[in-house]
Amino acid sequence: MKLAPLAAFALAAVLAPTARPAPGGAPVLAFPLACEPGRTCEVQHYVDRDPGPGTRDYRCGPQTYEKHNGIDIRLLDMAAERRGVAVLAAAAGKVTRLRDGVTDISIRATGAASVANQECGNGVVVDHGNGWETQYCHMARGSLVVKAGDPVQAGTPLGRVGLSGNTEFPHLHLTVRHGGQVVDPFAPDMSDPDMSDSGACKPQPSMWSAKALASMTYRSGAVLNAGFAGGAVTMAEVEDAQVAPASSQAPYLVAYARAIGLLAGDVIALELKGPDGASLAASRLPALDRWKAQHIAYVGKKRPPAGWAPGVYVADYQVLRAGKVAVSRRFEMRF
Secondary structure (H helix, E strand, O other), X not given: OOOOOOOOOOOOOOOOOOOOEOOOOOOOEOOOEOOOEOOOEEEEEOOOOOOOOOOOOOOOOOOOOOOOOOEEEEEOOHHHHHHOOEEEOOOOEEEEEEEOOOOEOOOOOOOOOOOOOOOOOEEEEEEEXXXXXXXXXXXXXXXXXXXOOXXXXXXXXXXXXXXXXXXXXXXXXXXXXXXXEEEOOOOOEOOOOOOOOOOOOOOOOOOXXXXXXXXXXXXXOEEEEEEEEOOOOOHHHHHOOOOXXXXXXXXXXXXXXXXXXXXXXXXXXXXXXXXXXXXXEEEEOOOOOOOEEEEEEEEEEEOOOOOOOOOEEEEEEEEEEOOEEEEEEEEEEEO
């Protein structure tokens, strides 16, 4: 995501970390969304710590992209966005700038307008004093509940998560700055942006509160969605929460799972079992050739002539990493 300046909004983009440590007096940050990480939302991307053409997150992992200057916390799907999830101020301060009126639409949607100069979409900037500010992007049009000059406390609602600006999925993009320069709240010492001096990413005291940090455990891989469908499943249908439901009359029974943050070399296995425990369909995909921001897997069985047997159908999804289970989800349904 690239945040271009806008005269009325003045959201200047800082596209790479700076070469200086974060000074003292930094605000302590609370979790900025009214959701539960690991259950109703997930961290998708971190700040890119690599100053060159490569990418590296604060743990020297791949969960970022070129020049990404913030933290992306995504909702599970558009159904969650439509229900409404509040964006919360991460610390006490004063609202200094905001923008509203940008359409909520994926940049991949047919007919989507250019987001040039409004990549942040609808958003808010909060000044925390001593040169510190936080910026909240991709909020829902018409959802902002603050105005410039308003004081806020940690946890004050600012608006709701949306799909505005340069985005393909509903999420909050949070950028932290000091003196106009990007700071990674997970590792705020920016003096060695690619951690090259240490040869490996060394832990740092973060800017997050203990509660917020505990809720955002760093994970390589997480299941966003899993369920059953009555036919073929696409990534777009899962994202929009428009999957054709499974039923006893459906021509197929398909088990599907969508995961994020999978690593190169991961092997995805998915098996569907009937009420008697017998395997109805199974799949074991080739090892992934690269890191996957998101990935969908599914297996299915055609409806037998006599119909589906009554009982509980079970699906097991696994991500195998170096021969061990790194991510798993069991889910079931009853006919």
